[in-house]
Amino acid sequence: MQLIRKNAKTFQGIPLSILDLSPINTEETATDALNHSVTLAKDAEALGYNRYWVAEHHNTASSASAATAIVINQLANETTSIRLGSGGIMLPNHAPLVVAEQFGTLASLHSHRIDLGLGRAPGTDQVTARALHRGLATEFPQQVEELSSYFADKQINTQRQVRAFVAEGQDVPIWLLGSSTFSAQLAAEQGRPYAFAGHFSPGSIKEAITVYREHFKPSADLAEPYVMLALNVVVAKTDEQANWLFSSMQQLFFDLLHGKSGAVKPPTDMSTVWQPFEEAAVLRALEGSIVGSKATVADALKQRIEATGVDELMLTAHLYNHEDRRFSYQLLGELID
Known part of the structure; x- marks a missing residue:
């Protein structure tokens, strides 16, 4: 199983990666957002980031990455070496056979640099989840096992009635993603790499990582535990400028608090937006963010790496302006060597 890009650079000895939600702001379209993702993926490759993942979100006005596999293919067509994948495919929204065929196809087209990150949340509200026919399939652990089996070598699958021929024998690392200990435990039991969603669930980071490491069972694909931590990270020339840009993300979480979904809004003075109790709720959800x-x-x-001992960091910056987002990752890129 190949987890690290051959020419990936590192920070404090670990690779850095990017999570992209293809943000749509109030003045742009989905086409603009997806074109920005292509530009950013090419930047990331040139800067030495290890991987570039795309998130699956549905019925969300602020994100253009709903058809995740299609977006990944476009990014792969425009790059040559950076690892690309899903952060993640919300597996209960899909038939495992279809996911295996999609990512087997991606691996066939773009050999040895496709990742498959899996989550068990809907990636949307419950009404939309029903529209996706979520919940009609088997339980998540069984879905993961079924999906994984489609990637087995042809000799193993010879007697199966249903096969994903394009996926068989492909080197597609299957990651489990989570924001609690459930996926940590499952990833440990199955011997898979694990990614924790610290960008929206910072409170359970240490507990989940501890559970994963303590219960990890080596597998044919992974001999030792491998943990990646996702974080909101916004960088600008000054702390003040970075915090100003970060207010766009704070507004997104403020809207989510009130059950609203809108495009990414321009930076603003948040004291004019929220009440104290709303501020407390948003800051609690984003308390793991690094801004400055x-x-x-x-x-x-450095402190976060020392505190968690993670093997990789995946960074996301859901900002209003594309050039501000590019500059944030460029400044981060100057830290890796």
């Missing part, structure tokens, strides 16, 4: 100048962020990242 390059020096401020470098110091905070």
